[in-house]
Amino acid sequence: NAGVTQTPKFQVLKTGQSMTLQCAQDMNHNSMYWYRQDPGMGLRLIYYSASEGTTDKGEVPNGYNVSRLNKREFSLRLESAAPSQTSVYFCAIRRGAAYEQYFGPGTRLTVT
């Protein structure tokens, strides 16, 4: 996974609980992304960070907050989890001559 780590790997939450998904890279790249993937669907962008301290909303940002306090880490927070947020969450970095992306292993989140 090209040096992108995500924690936790699995999580079960009750509706209304909060949690933070962590993503870290060891390659010193500026651009980082959070995507979600619902069953049988392609990935959709939640938030994007072009560099430390900057973040932008993606296609499906509602219900999420993000934090990019340093170049290495990009976290995704669910303040009040809802069943509709049951999904697999992937973090990615962008690098390379053609700006290809490299993904972490994912966090499988279930909200009951």
Next chain:
Amino acid sequence: DAKTTQPNSMESNEEEPVHLPCNHSTISGTDYIHWYRQLPSQGPEYVIHGLTSNVNNRMASLAIAEDRKSSTLILHRATLRDAAVYYCIPTMNYGGSQGNLIFGKGTKLSVKP
């Protein structure tokens, strides 16, 4: 964003070549064509990209039509480990862009032993 059309599914025999097609007739003249794959229960994996010329790497080859409205990912000898969903994604050739990938439903490749 360029729209892509890929077959929902394809089947191949092990050790035979596989040609995965993609139509992207609305692609911008400067967009890259990226291919990713996603193995079961894993994150997407970058496979290959091209702009105008055909490309080869250790994983696959990419053949791009002269008008760039379609491309074909070629796996020269499919293995069981190649069973995955393959995504064709036109991508802006501009590092300053948000650069997010627009995933369609892709092609689910099954490989029979």
